[in-house]
Amino acid sequence: MQLFKLRTRLSKFDDFVAFAREFKLSEHDLVITNEFLYEPFMKALDLPCHFIMQEKYGMGEPSDKMMNTILNEVKGIEYDRVIAVGGGTVIDISKLFVLKGMEDVTDAFERKIPVVKEKQLVILPTTCGTGSEVTNISIAEITSKHTKMGLADDAIVADDAVLVPELLRGLPFKFYACSSIDALVHAAESYVSPKSNPYTRLYCRAAIETILDVFKGIAKEGPDYRFKRLEDMLMASNYAGIAFGNTGVGAVHALSYPLGGNYHVPHGESNYQFFTEVFKLYNAKKPSGDIAGLNELLCVRLGINENPYPVLDELLGQLIPKNNLRTYGMMSEEIQGFTTNVLQTQQRLLANNYVPLTEDEIRDIYRILY
Structure with a gap:
């Protein structure tokens, strides 16, 4: 049984200039990024690359329509390498x-075509949550299905992941908070995944310890404290990505996707709404398994003796308030529809649950959070 893999090379540079020089960016590179990153970090370098500014093709999180519009735009462009500089x-x-x-x-998300890699991929994350620079997963809203779907395949793994802490500096605090909470969710879900093992739990523990330490610093000193720990949080997000890239994630992500797909709630914020409620249920159903080790770790880092989830909720709430699901526009009559949607479209994720959840239990989580 395979325990661990990391196909991606990891590099770190103090600034984008050093990265561009080392990686010899050229006219053979397609750089997908945002204008707000291009202006301060790339424009002055006068690079000969082909640049695509993602926000020109739609705002918010990725959808099949956004991707296909960009795909049509780059037809006819000759490039050997894709350089991603941005968030999720x-x-x-x-x-x-x-x-x-x-x-x-x-067609790729629905597995209607062979998924075959043709070009090199280099990823520079500019948020501290997705860990996507080291995973084999791409997530997009499939507009015809009113939900998000994931493509998980080693063909889309980055050849190089490059950590540049300065790229986090312009990230607004709400996006920072949502993305870093997402990294915490990744580490926690990976820790209790049926595929977890001593190797992946090493990365989970390192991620959780760092993230909670930074969160406590923010709670004590305010949002600007994050600037003292940009590299730490970027590394913690990467640790969590390495862990869940090997184990997968579970019900937190599965339940969040209909909310994100229907009401365009950002991924990290959507996961945050479901995080502790799912883990409270896990703990109630099987307190003696891997979740016991996670609970112990959370208690130690939070400085308490038992039941870490109320205290964790309180800490996370100091970064960003948790909302009732109706805040986003969800209606009570959608609870059953969301439940059915999860069961029909998210079996890839539900297979990674710490313990199986019944239809009634999934419905109850939506009701509690509604």
Whole structure:
């Protein structure tokens, strides 16, 4: 049984200039990024690359329509390497652009075509949550299905992941908070995954310890404390990505996808709404398994003796308030529809649950959080 893999080379540079020089960016590179990153970090370098500014093709998180519009834009451009400089949206889009014969990205997500890698992929994350620079997963809203779907395949794994802490500096605090909470969710779900093992739990523990330490610093000193720990949080997000890239994630992500797909709630914020409620249920159903080790770790880092989830909720709430699901526009009559949607479209994730959840239990979580 395979325990661990990391196909991606990891590099770190103090600034984008050093990265561009070392990686010899050229006219053979397609750079997918955002204008707000291009202006301060890339424009002055006058690089000969082909640049795509993601926000020109749609705002928010990636969708099949956004990806296909960009795909049509780059037809006819000769490039050997895709350079993704951005957050989860840019990274998820870029992963599809290394595939051979891509005409409609929905065909790849629905596995209607062979998924074959044709170009090199280099990823520079500019948020501290997705860990997508080291995973084989791309997530997009499939508009015809009103939900998000994931493509998990080693063909879309980055050849190089490059950590540049300065790229986090312009990230607004809400996006920082949501993305870093997402990294915590990744580490926690990976820790209790049926596929977890001593190797992946090493990365989970390192991620959780760092993230909670930074969160406590923010709670004590305020949002600007994050600037003292940009590299730490970027590394913690990467640790969590390495862990869940090997184990997968579970019900927190599965339940969050209909909310994100229907009401366009950002991925990290959506996961945050479900995080502790799912883990409270896990703990109630099987307190003696791997979750016992996670609970002990959380208690130690939070400085308490038992039941870490109320205290964890309180700490996370000091970063960003948790909302009732109706805040986003969800209606009570959608609870059953969301439940059915999860069971029909998210079995890939539900297979990674710490313990199986019944239809009634999933429905109850939506009701509690509604």
